[in-house]
Amino acid sequence: MKVRTRLAPSPTGDPHVGTAYQALFGYVWAKVNGGEFVLRIEDTDQERSTEASEVAILDSLKWVGIEWDEGPDVGGPFGPYRQSDRLHIYREHIDLLIEKGHAYPCFCTKERLDSVRKKLIEEKAPNRGYDRKCRDIPPSEAAERIAAGEPYVVRMKIPLEGECLFQDLLRGEIRKDWASIDDQVIMKADGFPTYHLAVVVDDHLMEITHIIRGEEWINSVPKHVLLYQFFGWKPPLYCHLPLLRNPDKSKLSKRKNPTSINYYRKAGYLPEALLNYLGMMGWHMPDGSEKFSVQEMIESFDLNDISLGGPVFDRAKLRWLNGRYIREDYSVAELSETLQGWALNPEYISKVTEVVASRLETLSDWGYFTAMFFSDSVPVTEDLLAVKDMENGEVLELLQVTVWKLEKLHEWNSSTISTVLKEVAEQYEMKLKNLTSPLYGAICGSKIAPPLFDSMEVLGSDLCRTRISAAMDVLGGLSGKKLKKLEKKFRA
């Protein structure tokens, strides 16, 4: 049987380095076996999925050098490769499960679910899932209620007792009590399937042989193998990769580390270096060499050699590796060309020039004013971030709220940025000037700088957000506790 692996990102945000990590291992494993690598877009969350994100993900993966044999852009014999285009398939399968008595409509409201959950947590109950209220509604009654237009979801019937046992390629046998799993929703009220249903149906139909993904999914495997059982299908082989970590060992997150592939691109990392670095997270060349291409990786790779400790994504080492590529693989001519592709091209130069033009007295002033547009970080000092009559802690809060608000921006341009900053200033009842002041420091590394909003637009969201975070570190950073409190306040 031909080995087929897949990457199944959901288009709900920035392209994540963790996605590239899983893509690399999935891709390499397919190629080790002369098989195929499939890209499938998991956009079953109508609320959060955006086309912009999908485009960005495909674009980043291409940039980093991952290729797929089948996918939404290139098609293939198992399409469509976008889950929102496969709804009728899921619907059929859901109906089949209901028919066979493996799934049932559930009419519980969100409010009831919330209160049940809350109560269970208060009671410190070991299981905090759904109480299965609708599991035993007679099918005829359920049909009537549906006909009457009552909103409902569909849940799968998890066994009430016994144990689920499955194999993970790297971890061996994993077992989990069925009683610890609640009746998972497989179809939402909007008629879309949930991940659990869609992933199983698609992996089967697309003849995926190896599921290579993050460790975070281990706990949902029982639901999936049960679905395979319900359908009478043979489950694929599971291989859960360790999770990439922040320096504090928690799961890699943009709160603590730049996670967007776009950041690394904008900051001037080479795609082959980034991919190489990801390849040494949990795996190593047999001879111990640290610089290797994807092709070389394919020649020596074995899934079984992956080590399981969660590797910390170490930007310092990535930087070193990137430097090695530049030094060892690029002639001056090649480097010049690469720089042109990166930022030294007419498009970017003209954008940058537009921002600084009015400030130039000589052409050579250009270099002085635009250095910040060609850098990863800028030098920030505490006094650059100071705001009159404000303590560092307050500035920190301000910057954090600004970052959060900027993160939510769908469109990144001078005017949307300006709107956000005005909102923040208003919220804190302060002059806009007092908010932009530390931002000039954080973004430009100087009080003398081109207009902030325009500069931020040109610089792009990834670099801006990273620079603001770096500035916050200069101020000592927010403690976990404060951050939590602030987040609560921010959400409210």
Next chain:
RNA sequence: GACCCCAUCGUUUAACGGUUAGGACACUGGCCUUUCACGCCGGCAAUACGGGUUCGAUUCCCGUUGGGGUCACCA
């Protein structure tokens, strides 16, 4: 909290059950050099703990501790 996963220098990784526990990044001393970087030579630094199994455990088993993840009409 319940459940699941994991455990070698600060980080990333080596070590058929027998090694002075190795490499790389970071840090650091020196050399090279007009400076910096690169490069070269050196240094610091780890088997979480407690029990077994064994002639012998980093390695196998159990427990403890620690870390992480999952417990959504998100994936």
